[in-house]
Amino acid sequence: MASVTLEQVSKIYGDKGKTGNRAVKSVNMAIHDGEIISLLGSSGCGKTSTLRMIAGFESVSEGAIRIGDRVINQLKPAERNVAMAFEGYALYPPLTVSDNIAFSLLRNKVPRAEVTRRVRHVAELLEITDILQAYPPTLSGGQQQRVSLARALVRDADLYLLDEPMSQLEPQLRAVLRGRIKEYLIEHRMTSVFVTHDQTEAVALSDRIAVMSNGVLQQFASPADLKERPANLFVAGFIGEPAMNLMPARLSLRDGQLCAVVAAQAGSGEALRVSFGALDRIHPAAALHEGQKVHLGVRPHKVVLGHSPAGTQAARGTLAFNQWQGDQSHVGIDLGGHTLLVVTDGAVDVDADQPVTLGLPLQALHLFDSDSELALVHGTDLR
Ligand SMILES: Nc1ncnc2c1ncn2[C@@H]1O[C@H](COP(=O)(O)OP(=O)(O)O)[C@@H](O)[C@H]1O
Ligand SMILES: [Mg+2]
Structure with missing residues (x-):
């Protein structure tokens, strides 16, 4: 040995x-x-x-x-x-x-x-x-x-x-x-x-x-x-099956709070905004700047479908597709032209184009710098 x-x-x-x-x-x-x-x-x-x-x-x-x-x-x-x-x-x-x-x-x-x-x-x-x-x-x-x-x-x-x-x-x-x-x-x-x-x-x-x-x-x-x-x-x-959702976003550092904002594909609206909380919880926050191009990541298994329980941030989208895989559902949620994949254990009873609420747990969120491609923040580090 x-x-x-x-x-x-x-x-x-x-x-x-x-x-x-x-x-x-x-x-x-x-x-x-x-x-x-x-x-x-x-x-x-x-x-x-x-x-x-x-x-x-x-x-x-x-x-x-x-x-x-x-x-x-x-x-x-x-x-x-x-x-x-x-x-x-x-x-x-x-x-x-x-x-x-x-x-x-x-x-x-x-x-x-x-x-x-x-x-x-x-x-x-x-x-x-x-x-x-x-x-x-x-x-x-x-x-x-x-x-x-x-x-x-x-x-x-x-x-x-x-x-x-x-x-x-x-x-x-x-x-x-x-x-x-x-x-x-x-x-x-x-x-x-x-x-x-x-x-x-x-x-x-x-x-x-x-x-x-x-x-x-x-x-x-x-x-x-x-x-x-x-x-x-x-x-x-x-790593991970199906793959992590990765959406292009921009950082906002206003009022000492770190947010990631995903712009809608068409028009000027926001598809999704998530908060990572106070900047002083993040190490090293020095690597972050206002307007920075990032990728926001969340794994399909981690997103809560239909409601936003305590500890998650609510988002709203519409159902793009709903595939029952025999033991789990793969559900696509349209967020301003971006499709977020969600995996749930049970069957999902929602029709195409119907509104859906999502719960995004902070601990499941990730930020990556779009240029260097390196990780900036993992939600698990913010507990
Ligand atoms: N004996 C060799 N001569 C020339 N090129 C090789 C040789 N063996 C592997 N390569 C090349 O090196 C790269 C890595 O191959 P390899 O180590 O076999 O990858 P993997 O095991 O991950 O599939 C490939 O581009 C392959 O074509
Ligand atoms: Mg080989």
Whole structure:
């Protein structure tokens, strides 16, 4: 077990000069001993490149990677004591599944009886006991993937690197295995890095999630912090399903009160005005100025539909659409030409174009600077 540190790590494919493809850009990250983290982002954002640099399958173009306190940039993969499950990191076809999983333990002279017990244990965990005597070429993609995962999890490594390790499994099985794998990792205090593009998976597995976009680490934080305190507009829009409502607005700082005003799309009226209260509750208020262009954010689940209970600010709009999803309603509310999405548990009995009252909880509101795209204020910080 060990901590892992990335210092200004970049990956440049091809020519290191101007023509090279900078796939990972100056990433800084400190993963604690025993921590489970995920690299999360859409396809091509640099997750696999980052993982492969930690594993040693790709050179580090710039910066340093440490495991514990030793820099490992120049070490071969086998010298890093890292266990991996990667797409394309093949099983040995002439060995049975059991022998594939046992291979590195036997090489490290772990006693036979213990090897048998540990192989059995991970096989049960991943539901592959029935194929332990089979040969890899006869297995389905999902089975091969679980064998790869078992082969990594059974090892005594400093670090476990798992790149989309359950991508080929049925959703139900994936959900079950996710829970079991997490328990196993915690029980054995295994420092682990998952790569995934599935935020549900990242949230379920991870202590912290590193959100990446276009080679840049956007935020590295707990699932709760990513939701409640997104660092910028990208993370705000990326984390959470359906996405956070983000409306262009202007700040008003009159009488020591911070308000955000959303202008109507047509004409000169106001579509929405919300108050964040006295300016002296906000730190650092110095970053705010009158008329500043901002984005006002609120998550669809947080908006109260039909009334504005204590602790919320009332707004009025008209119903634009109302979609029953089987277990919840997705309701669009027109606010001066902007559509605010609201998600509620029950069915909603309102017809199109009818007036609707909304309740906006202060704690669910966010402000982002429209130019820098950085977060300015989170309602949760104002309690
Ligand atoms: N071996 C390679 N040679 C050149 N470009 C690569 C190579 N591997 C990945 N890339 C490029 O680097 C970027 C990041 O890719 P990757 O790390 O695989 O992203 P992700 O795992 O997030 O989908 C992409 O633009 C991809 O095309
Ligand atoms: Mg990838």
